[in-house]
Amino acid sequence: MRYPDFLAYELLNKYDETGEEKYLLKAESIIEDQEPDLRSIPMIRYRFGAFENLHESLSLLVSKGLVYRDGNKSDETIKAYYYYITPLSVQLVEDVTAEFPSLAWYDERAKLVKEIAGSLGGSALKERQYKHMSYATTQLGTQIPSIKNEVINRLKALNRAK
Template sequence: MPVDDGVDRFADAVRLLLLIAATSDPLDEVAMRTAPAMAVAVLHAESRLQKLDFWLRNPDYLADELLNDYERQPDSLLLDLAGRILNSEEPEICAIPMVRYLFGAFEHLDRALSVLVAPRLLVVSSQRGASGQVIKDSYYLTQKGRDVAVQATTQFPELAWYTERAVLVRALAEATGHTALALRKRQYLQRDYAQTPLGDIIPSIADRARERLKSLCRTTSGGNAV
């Protein structure tokens, strides 16, 4: 297991804060009654957070899913968005690999989340079953957490990339289904993902996705490249 040197934990915490800020659902009047104080939005289930984080950490897989959507329902915007990712070094520079476990890509997030929980940027609420075992975690974004997310991208513009990609991740998730199971099923349709041995790092598909993008661009009217 990699040693946590504090720097990686802080970087992971920033990424998770921006991801949750972009993908969590605003609390309605009913949800506010049982939500922690100062909570403004929530993302339910660690398994769902893991699936969303995978797409944020692996731009090549995110772009390839945009190409899947394009093939199902051609929209030049999808091709353009995939091109912005694949026609750059983003898949190499921004990738943070994950290990495949039985239920898909996974990484222990407790240490990074603790960086957000301590100052009340995030509140983690656990639902337990009859045996006392945790059956679902809910991640509540507080107003302070939302403010810090905005301040971070304002003071450090390079962090805006996370928010921009998290917005794409949210759109992809909404088109797939809101449950972690729906996201897991979609991610397992990726051959390289599904065939990764348990305990191994899920490999990059950047080269294959780039070739696929070129092929799709050639078949568009006029053969114009993205």
């Protein structure tokens, strides 16, 4: 969701794979609605891919009862944290979306991302990202660049081929 142009690119890959027009149309709408310009939230490339320290954001959600954190302990050392949404967060999202319908965009995008990602886990999705040269060649510590122009060119080529 943070890089709508990368989502559009993956939608075009899904279109190439399946031939389902809905993926092409959704990629076109992302570009036509200028989502890469209006909705991108840049991330920094770190050692193992895109990175952002989530502790502050998640701690706020935990403190408000919107997220529950569970630690995976081994020998009294926490190896990993797992975060779960609470019924309160589900209700909040429903209430806020009813009051501000434009926020439904986030729910729609989350569902679309889930559909494209399928059952792939974080490592497999990271491998998929690294297959894209502009992502793979981004210098460590710098912003991952937009691929909007590449998506536009793919859309033009697909439309010419029709």
